[in-house]
Amino acid sequence: MANKSYHELTDKEWKMVEKILPAEQKTGRPQINPRAAFNGILWILKSGATWRFLPERYGKWNSVYKKFQQWIKAGVFENLTRSNAERGEFFTLDSTFCKVHRHALGARKNAPGHETKQDIESSRGGKTTKIHVLLDENFRVVKFLLSAGNVNDNLVALPLLQGLKLKDKVVLADKAYSTAKIRNYLEKQGAIVCIPDKANAKVKHEFDEELYKKRNVVERFFCRIKDYLRISIRLDKLSSSFSGFVCLAIFLLSQRIHQ
Known part of the structure; x- marks a missing residue:
């Protein structure tokens, strides 16, 4: 299947995706072409368009949307982001705001399996969602x-770090993460902490300014991921859907960042 656009999967990428897709039903109505459906989802991700504007070459928009939701529930997109990233020498913590379009508001409260507010709340930029990442070099x-x-970055730091092997790893983060709780956790894990002190800090810590410059990798990552317009502006009511798109963008960036 020849690629019609850069956003569509290469044959190599499709092989990676195909092996983790759930088996298709062999009975009932004819199934939608899974590769076409996947490329259709990527078209939505890149263009930021609503589902009804999906080009016909990918299949009926409602069929592709249904497949998207099925794959979310099956953990397909989450599985695509799994890697051997813990082999990296240093990790960087940070977050970015994503503005929320009015179409993303009004999700049914207490939807099964979801938080009531769907990770949407008012901040200085209006209604926003934050993406918090732990990234390697x-x-x-x-x-x-x-x-x-409106959630403070330091409250999400430990959930990002817990469960990872941090011994002898450098952890870079800005002043927002300069709390005793975070520093103590990293030190107990044997990590090398490179976080600047806040201006009003009573206890001063050693800080390697040259090493800290490597933190720009996360800023470049956020610039790249927001090239996918469905992430730059959130249109999804449910966090599970928005998270699925984030996973897809992470997968594509991991495959193409050095091309």
Whole structure:
């Protein structure tokens, strides 16, 4: 299947995706072409368009949307982000705001399996969602989490770090993460902490300014991921849907960042 656009999967990428897709039903109505459906989802991701504007070459928009939701529930997109990123020498913590379009508001409260507010809340930029990431030096995302836009970064740091092997790893982060709780956790894990002190800090810590410059990798990552317009502006009511798109963008960036 020849690629019609850069956003569509290469044959190599499709092989990676195909092996983790759930088996298709062999009975009932004819199934939608899975590769066409996947490329259709990527078209939505890149263009930022609503589902009804999906080009016909990918299949009926409602069929592709249904497949998108099925794959979310099956963990397909989450599985695509799994990597050997813990081999990196240093990790960077940070977050970015995503503005929420009015179409994303009004999700049914207490929807099964979802938080009531769907990681959407008012902040200085209006209604926003935050993407929190732990990234290695090779643009590989070790872990990411969503939160409402008014959540402090330091409250999400430990959930990002817990469960990872941090011994002898350098952890870079800005002043927002300069708390005793975070520093103590990293030191107990044997990590090398490179976080500047806040201006009003009573206890001063050693800080390597040259090493800290490597933190720009996360800023470049956020610039790249927001090239996918469905992430730059959130249109999804449910966090599970928005998270699925974030996973897809992470997968594509991991495959193409050095091309």
